[in-house]
Amino acid sequence: MPAVTDSLAADLDLALRIADAADAVTHGRFRASDLKVDRKPDRTPVTDADVACEDEVRRLLAAERPDDAVLGEERGGDTTATRHWIVDPIDGTKNYSRGVPVFATLLGLVVDGDPVVGVVSAPALGRRWWAARGLGAFTTDVARGIEAAPIGVSAVSALGDAYVSTTDLEYWREIGAQDRWLALTRETWESRAFGDFLHHMLVAEGLFDVVAEPGASAWDLAAPAVVVREAGGRLTDFAGAERIDGGDAVSTNGLLHDAVLRIVGSPGPAGP
Structure with a gap:
């Protein structure tokens, strides 16, 4: 079990580093005057930042975890592999395309069909949330000066x-x-x-x-x-x-x- 935990900690560390790179792409293009917005066949919007962000995430994963498969919203991919990463480069593209700061990059690792690592990074809000199986859940809140605080659900029972x-x-x-x-x-x-x-x-x-x-x-x-x-x-x-x-x-x-x-x-x- 310790080896598994160590492995997940390493995967989580990688996911957090990749989220930093993703934030640089998405925040860098946020509210850009030349942002290109297209529509996919299902009529949902996609921006040049969506594609650029996913490509950067894929590049980093290929360098760090070359044997892992990747599924992304914009580029597709494989979910049958034992280990695969699932990427939503910009969750909230409608917000992003309108200049609303509520958007995030989502990066998850699935092993044997079970999501075990997750990072949700929302740079325009100054917020990030992350977790790994058995290691707890945490958040960053720049406005409040919080770098890594544990989080937990409510106790509302009715x-x-x-x-x-x-x-x-x-x-x-x-x-x-x-x-x-x-x-x-x-x-x-x-x-x-x-x-x-x-x-x-x-x-x-x-x-x-x-x-x-x-x-x-x-x-x-x-x-x-x-x-x-x-x-x-x-x-x-x-x-x-x-x-x-x-x-x-x-x-x-x-x-x-x-x-x-x-x-x-x-x-x-x-x-x-």
């Missing part, structure tokens, strides 16, 4: 006291499940739509209690899953399986997870 977030009601409409989100909001204290990486990190920090996200890909979840779980929470799909490729996600402080799944994971529209 759904009626929960602070919840989603991404966009339109995603719920697209899958014919908007009634489930509305049912969840009726059962909880307050709801917001922070979206993307940020609401999962707020769960990990104990500032939010529940996230329900009906549209999510592996690159959206690989890194946050490690941080949330190491902070003491749970991240599953709507069926309750601990996976990042199910197309949806629920992250909670753990205490509320089953209650949330009973609402958002139901096969049909939820009742009142």
Whole structure:
């Protein structure tokens, strides 16, 4: 076990160094007057910074871990290898392209199908979150002078006291499940739509209690899953399986997870 822990610590150290390089790319192009914004076939935006960031991450991984596979949002890749890294160069590209500072690079390491290292780096916010299996979860907060503080989920145990977030009601409409989100909001204290990486990190920090996200890909979840779980929470799909490729996600402080799944994971529209 110590050897495994040492290996993960080395992988985490690499991921943090790569995040520094990614931040230099994304922050350097943030609000650039010549930022190029295109649309992918699914009509989601992609900027030249997305591509440049992923290419830099791939270059560094190839130099440091040449035997590891890589899956990236912009360049595709392999998820069948025993060890593979999953990269979202800019999570929150819509924000990035509009000059909104809520964006992050997500870098996760998956071993034998299990996310074990995760880094979420948001340079315009001066924030970073990271974790590795068995090593805990931590954050940096430049504005508060915090370099590496441990984080943990909330102790809220009643759904009626929960602070919840989603991404966009339109995603719920697209899958014919908007009634489930509305049912969840009726059962909880307050709801917001922070979206993307940020609401999962707020769960990990104990500032939010529940996230329900009906549209999510592996690159959206690989890194946050490690941080949330190491902070003491749970991240599953709507069926309750601990996976990042199910197309949806629920992250909670753990205490509320089953209650949330009973609402958002139901096969049909939820009742009142």
